[in-house]
Amino acid sequence: MLIFLLKRVGVVIPTFFGVTILTFFLIHIIPGDPILIRTGERGLSDERYAEMRAEMGLDKPLWKQYVTYITGVFSGDLGKSITTQVPVIDEFFTLFPATIELSVCASILAVSIGIPLGILTAVRRGSFFDYSVMTVSLTGYSMPIFWAAIMLILVFSVNLGWTPVAGRMSAMYWVERVTGFMIIDSFLSEEKGAVLSALRHLILPSIALATIPLAIVSRMTRSAMLEVLNEEYIRTAKAKGLSPFKVIFVHTLRNALIPVITVIGLQVGTLLSGAILTETIFAWPGIGKWMVDSISRRDYFAVQGGILMVATIVIMVNLLVDILYGVINPRIRHR
Amino acid sequence: MKRLFSIVLLAAFTMISGAAGVFAKTYVFCSEGSPEGFSPAFYTAGTTFDASSRTMFNRLVEFERGSTKIVPALAESWDVSSDSLSYTFHLRKGVKFHTTKNFTPSRDFNADDVVFSMGRQHDKNHPFHKVAGGLAYEYFNGMDMGTIIKSISKVDDYTVRFTLSKPEAPFIANMAMDFASISSAEYADKMKAAGTPEKVDLEPVATGPFQLVQYQKDAVIRYKAHPDYWAGKAKIDTLVFSITPDSSVRFAKLKAGECHSMPYPNPADLDLMRNDPNITLMSKEGLNVGYLAYNTTKKPFDDRRVRKALNMAMDKQAIINSIFQNAGKVAKNPIPPTIWSYNDAIQDDEHDIDAAKKLLADAGFPNGFETDIWAMPVQRPYNPNAKRMAEIIQADWAKVGVKAKIVSFEWGEYLKRSRKGDHQTVLLGWTGDNGDPDNFLYVLLGCAAADNGTNRARWCNKEFDDLLLKAKETSDVAARTKLYEQAQVVFKREAPWATIAHSVVNEPVRKEVVDYRIDPFGGHVFYGVDLK
């Protein structure tokens, strides 16, 4: 077991280094220049330009810049954003809770609807219900997420007026930032109705972000259930005359959920990808939008630091899923 | 017991709100992005100025709300010496600074604050010159203020004198610009003593109508009215910027009543806004020009006839109709009509394909030629969709046999390459900084600009340049007007650009908003605005 753990962790370290190298060189070979983008039509003198590059350390050879960067990473310093001059790590943690809040809500939505749907469709395989749910779920999976988000706003916020259009909180409430999670902060604040407002603002972006994971979870649950239902021991259980309820929930579900949990864990990357589009459209102050903006501003330090943080999270979650999976399913360990 | 308690609570609440007269008025502005910071001297973006200089700060002189007229602000009056080299400002008395959680001002605004705020930008050895690390005084340098100003001195507590190194008529307009905002010198001293000088820029203390209370990046900025504002407390008690980058979403929020006003609507939405009973669509001509510059150092654009012919081939009205959705005006001069000295007597080139063909044939291109049109990748106030605009120009030029390829680069790269003159023709534009014609003509078309590249036509015409230099040396507006009008005649004759459009700034506000005025500089000013 220990060897298995060490092996898995050992794999992570080179990946981590690889991520730093890849992001660093990728962002630096993007044509364009953060200083020129910022000054716009006005431009600036050549001397001033050279001076600013020197101040940011951009005049040094690339490998030297990388060494500075990687040594910074190990002392927990990701540099300062070129645009705002705020340490990248601070900017990241200012925005990250918003992304987490949205992703968690979307995941809850996906799991709490997806798993029951998956079970029901598996049990009633081949029925009209099965076909229609699977078609809807496949449609969700095929949805261009940005388009879906726009349509949701158009229908529910603009035409029906049921939900707020965008943002995290009505401007009428003044919620002090404590944790960065709006639901918690609004709960802690004195403002009445702020919690409700926070929840209402979460509805549409969560739905938009959850469409794809929901489709994946329900389909995955269904096929895992089907696979287990076909196994020898389930047939035996059925033959022994156990109630269908017991067969499904006690024997089948427990075994079927292992791959489902793995899939959910692996959706972290998908969620973050989806967050880029969802956050842009819903004016959600999270890291997805920040990263895209930083790329377009060529804010090297923000991009390097931000992508590294995101990748680290994805790597960690995958590692955790991997280890958990190994713990649950001993066969994996010896592969 | 419980009921009694709630009655008492209700009574208390009524009393409090009764004492305040009315409920606190909150004005919500759906802004388009996060500010880069709150200390205006370091930045150049309008988004940053909206959130900092225009809400929290004052300057010695300011533009009157909704116009380009210069009016007294922290300076009550000023004198200019006869050689135009010395400007003396007489300061306003009794101006209070904001009180923040880590600073309580002990004195009113005075000359020290002016010397501090301008001096730290001017003097490279000033203890606060380099406090902000990698940031520099972009506008101060960009407007060449470092060379223009020779020295800044305090005459007495309420008098400050600026000595210039050369006559520069636009100087007073420069002092109304955002970078010249005044912050507290006392606060700076205190923060320096406490070992945290960077706080001066991170949590600035100024005299403006609103003071910052909360900022969450990409989400919200919250201000409260400065109770002791020198011109009287603002009519709204709380000002909120709700940051919403997408313009369609901003409009949806406005419609849903989640904000009171918004900047930069989609041209496509204007009709809907006009027809919405809850929304008033305000509009005003912007202080900008969108143009296509011919690289006059490259063949065949060194020939005036070719430039004229292409101007005539262009259907500018079609551009206004489809790109601006009529939220723009055809431009005939390089400066917008809102600026003084705009020469309205000038006739624009007629849209005439046959004449254009003939002119091209005269220049030796009866069958046209191949060229490129550079189109920027971003949306700008003077050009909502450069690539679309290029498509239309491409189609128009094809009618006279000129085959143009549309080229685009990433924005920074685009600016850099067009500055180096890699283009044949390039779409670009300009938004005025201070309402002075010099800020358009000299910066964009002067010979000095042809050298440093901001003159994208790389056009250096002695006659034109001499007129501009002469206008810089006199502070008499009437004399300057004559010179600039003459310069525009030369410009039209030589046609280094195709002047395309001046955009119209549109801003929808909700019906309950009282006395909002559009800022011609493209900013957003909320002092003086009220809610019904």
Added chain:
Amino acid sequence: MSENPASAAPVEKLGQTEFVYIHPFWEFWNYFRSSKGALAGLVFIFAAILVAVFAPFIVPHHPFEQYRDALLVPPVWESGNSSFILGTDDLGRDILSRIIYGTRISLSISLMVVILSLATGVVIGLIAGYFRGMIEMLIMRLMDIMLALPSLLLAIAIVAVLGPSLVNAALAISIVSLPHYVRLTRAATIGEVNRDYVISSRVSGAGVFRIMFITILPNCWAPLIVQSTLGISNAILDLAALGFLGLGAQPPTPEWGTMLSNALQFLQRAWWVVTFPGLIILLSVLAFNLMGDGLRDALDPKLKK
């Protein structure tokens, strides 16, 4: 991982079991046909291909033609103009014609993306699975690195490097989707490499390339085909997302995502400009997903009953 599709099926005949040879293709087709969704997907795709091929003959207007007196005309059933069935956009171009031409672009570019990533992915995956050891480790770490970054973000960065254009967007998507093919091929190869038929072929002196491409590869194709079909739908979506962010096809190219990104500003004024390109993306992605599902069910012996 996957086994050969059964090449013989038992047929019940009056109590006695007789083995009748059925060609694997027909067997597969029977399974595939039984799924109505997969069939619908196939029909849609077939129709889309026809439309794409014959686009110049069926479009009512040229997709770039700007009718400047017919800007933002609504669809024909909304009191529009009968010559513009789905209405026109802000430059007066016929939306139906642009969507039809867009089919060409989306289908051919997505196909290109899949072929590119499939070909590269298969080669890399075969090498990793066949040689194992250091090479495998290097390759798999590289794939891990790519998978650790959110794919859209990585694609955005790659497009930023190459410059925004349709071809570069396609290239970026191919690179981003590479890890899936590599992992799949490697896993399949590892499953096959120690089988008797491979060993016997090696013993009989076949070269490395022959073993890799001729002996092993044909036995791994089932999961790859499924992945490629789903890959096309992913490519359409990613292409549209990049186009939407302004990083894909450049105007006036009538790519669906680019059409959407230009159209977004008309959201509240001219719904048809936004709705139809989005709808067609949804439908074609759905069609490929349905077909992919059908293929998987038909090719995966585990799900057969």
